[in-house]
Amino acid sequence: MKQLIALNKGLWLALAYLLAVTGSAFAAGEEEAAWNGGLRQKFFGDRAIEEGNQIIELTAPYRAEDPALVPIQINSKIPQTKDRYIKTVTLIIDNNPVPFSANFHFTPESGKADLAMRVRVNAYTHIRAIAETNDGKLHMNKVFVKASGGCSAPIGTDLEAAMARMGKMKFKLDNEKAALQQPNLAQLLISHPNITGLQMDQLTRMIKPAHFVEELKVSFNDKPVLTAQTDIAISADPNFRFYFVPETAGELKAEIRDNKGNQFSATQTVTP
Amino acid sequence: MKVPVIALILSLTALNAPAQTDIPKLSLQQVAPGIYVHQGVHELPDSHNRGEIANIGFIVGQRCVAVIDTGGSPEQGHALRSAIESITTTPICYVINTHVHPDHIYGNIAFKQPGVSFIGHHKLAEAMAMRAPFYQEKAERDLGFSLKIENFVPPDHSVRDTLVLELGARTLLLRAHKTSHTDNDLSIYDAQTKTLWLADLLFMGHLPVVDGSLNGWLATIEQLKTIDAKLAIPGHGPVSADWPGALEPEERYLKTLQSEIRAFIKDDKTMEDAMENVDLSVRDDWQLFDEFHKRNISTAFAELEWEDD
Ligand SMILES: [Zn+2]
Numbered sequence: 001m002k003q004l005i006a007l008n009k010g011l012w013l014a015l016a017y018l019l020a021v022t023g024s025a026f027a028a029g030e031e032e033a034a035w036n037g038g039l040r041q042k043f044f045g046d047r048a049i050e051e052g053n054q055i056i057e058l059t060a061p062y063r064a065e066d067p068a069l070v071p072i073q074i075n076s077k078i079p080q081t082k083d084r085y086i087k088t089v090t091l092i093i094d095n096n097p098v099p100f101s102a103n104f105h106f107t108p109e110s111g112k113a114d115l116a117m118r119v120r121v122n123a124y125t126h127i128r129a130i131a132e133t134n135d136g137k138l139h140m141n142k143v144f145v146k147a148s149g150g151c152s153a154p155i156g157t158d159l160e161a162a163m164a165r166m167g168k169m170k171f172k173l174d175n176e177k178a179a180l181q182q183p184n185l186a187q188l189l190i191s192h193p194n195i196t197g198l199q200m201d202q203l204t205r206m207i208k209p210a211h212f213v214e215e216l217k218v219s220f221n222d223k224p225v226l227t228a229q230t231d232i233a234i235s236a237d238p239n240f241r242f243y244f245v246p247e248t249a250g251e252l253k254a255e256i257r258d259n260k261g262n263q264f265s266a267t268q269t270v271t272p
Numbered sequence: 273m274k275v276p277v278i279a280l281i282l283s284l285t286a287l288n289a290p291a292q293t294d295i296p297k298l299s300l301q302q303v304a305p306g307i308y309v310h311q312g313v314h315e316l317p318d319s320h321n322r323g324e325i326a327n328i329g330f331i332v333g334q335r336c337v338a339v340i341d342t343g344g345s346p347e348q349g350h351a352l353r354s355a356i357e358s359i360t361t362t363p364i365c366y367v368i369n370t371h372v373h374p375d376h377i378y379g380n381i382a383f384k385q386p387g388v389s390f391i392g393h394h395k396l397a398e399a400m401a402m403r404a405p406f407y408q409e410k411a412e413r414d415l416g417f418s419l420k421i422e423n424f425v426p427p428d429h430s431v432r433d434t435l436v437l438e439l440g441a442r443t444l445l446l447r448a449h450k451t452s453h454t455d456n457d458l459s460i461y462d463a464q465t466k467t468l469w470l471a472d473l474l475f476m477g478h479l480p481v482v483d484g485s486l487n488g489w490l491a492t493i494e495q496l497k498t499i500d501a502k503l504a505i506p507g508h509g510p511v512s513a514d515w516p517g518a519l520e521p522e523e524r525y526l527k528t529l530q531s532e533i534r535a536f537i538k539d540d541k542t543m544e545d546a547m548e549n550v551d552l553s554v555r556d557d558w559q560l561f562d563e564f565h566k567r568n569i570s571t572a573f574a575e576l577e578w579e580d581d
Contacts, residue, residue: 069571199406
């Protein structure tokens with residue numbers, strides 16, 4: 001019995017040591033593990049990626065208050081001109097079950113490739129924004145966020161009301177009167193439960209199937225302003241802020257499609 | 273080789289089965305005749321307090337005891353049960369869960385036996401089912417214990433509107449509320465002592481936490497005010513407080529949150545902006561303000577953004 005206890009104790013010590021060693025080793029490389037271990041290759045192959053905040057800057061809270069509703073902003077550092085502009089911004093949340101969060105396409109008519117939205121964060125992770133400029137170069141800015149459970153978090157308490165409201169959209173413009181020939185800030189609110197498919201109903205052992213906005217197109221007078229592919233990391237009732245440049249008075253239009261093929265659209269008159 | 277393995281299993285089994293004397297004592301106060309409350313602590317649930325942070329307790333009738341919330345861990349449930357058995361020989365007939373939050377339901381398993389009926393809001397079972405996997409993960413990570421699905425004991429009887437429970441020379445009125453603190457809040461009224469057990473519909477000292485609907489909670493508060501009670505029992509705060517004065521600070525906080533966030537939305541300001549600037553003047557009036565205020569703002573902002581639609 002004595003021998004056994006000794007062995008037992010030794011075993012526990014060994015286990016504890018192993019845990020401590022692997023735990024700390026994991027922690028040290030952990031932040032970049034998912035990115036270097038495949039994400040980078042998967043999305044960008046061997047292309048060079050310049051890191052910094054010269055082209056875009058990502059802002060996110062270090063500690064998320066609500067992991068299912070983390071507000072983030074992407075600010076561009078260069079104006080959108082015909083000669084030089086940000087073509088695409090890809091948003092990756094490394095340690096989410098689905099790291100690919102969204103892909104935004106801009107044009108020179110976007111005015112400014114700035115974005116704000118709310119995302120779900122499932123584990124301590126880097127969030128990365130990778131901008132591709134029209135010369136084909138990639139520029140990345142990343143932020144580390146402490147949050148957990150954002151994707152598996154229970155669906156908002158009133159799913160029935162959310163389903164009834166699904167597809168409603170509204171624009172909010174920063175100023176009542178639009179400033180012609182220059183970037184105007186717009187906000188698009190989309191009512192959609194954006195179910196991640198990771199929330200299990202333990203009663204029926206059924207996972208509520210994923211149901212989320214997959215594509216977003218914003219145009220002004222039929223010219224594209226912002227086009228996006230989005231995934232489950234975008235919070236319920238998606239909310240996007242972006243810029244557009246009205247040349248004249250006209251109509252701002254949003255069209256969305258979800259993964260079940262539902263399509264919705266909304267328009268907003270813009271007057272100078 | 274065989275002998276040590278068996279011995280090891282036996283020794284582990286012995287370690288895992290707590291002796292009767294291991295059950296920690298639970299402090300209780302009698303706030304009105306036959307109404308006992310254990311006071312929680314104003315802390316975030318963690319591995320030190322094991323999530324045992326809420327006010328929990330029981331009401332004794334001539335024929336039956338009704339337990340109201342069972343605590344933040346199975347151990348606290350056992351502690352509550354042994355405290356009840358040391359105070360009265362009246363059997364436990366009912367376990368009432370006031371809502372789905374872990375600090376109120378994780379002791380349920382200690383009371384699961386024939387003859388005990390579990391009672392909750394009609395949306396409690398679904399809320400438990402939806403949250404169980406997420407809560408299991410969280411318990412493992414933050415509280416330092418693991419929970420099986422059996423720990424989530426759903427109600428045997430659900431309350432859609434109201435339910436009258438006879439405890440023997442004592443009648444309890446249970447009310448199911450519309451989405452407020454959560455979407456499954458239940459309050460208990462003891463007519464004999466005019467005591468209103470509000471659980472987390474009433475926060476005192478501990479900042480109110482919105483996990484349901486801000487507008488709904490304020491509407492519920494209006495209804496609660498019409499109840500002819502003398503004493504209220506909050507889910508977090510003192511074991512009891514005078515009614516209806518007990519509601520004032522919570523109502524003031526929630527109303528300010530509502531009016532300020534509405535103003536932010538009307539001015540086309542952002543959630544981020546609101547989270548930084550809404551109503552910081554009351555910071556010193558509340559405990560755990562920094563832990564929950566911003567979260568309340570984001571939850572409420574997302575709700576109020578769509579309130580006119
Ligand atoms: Zn609660």
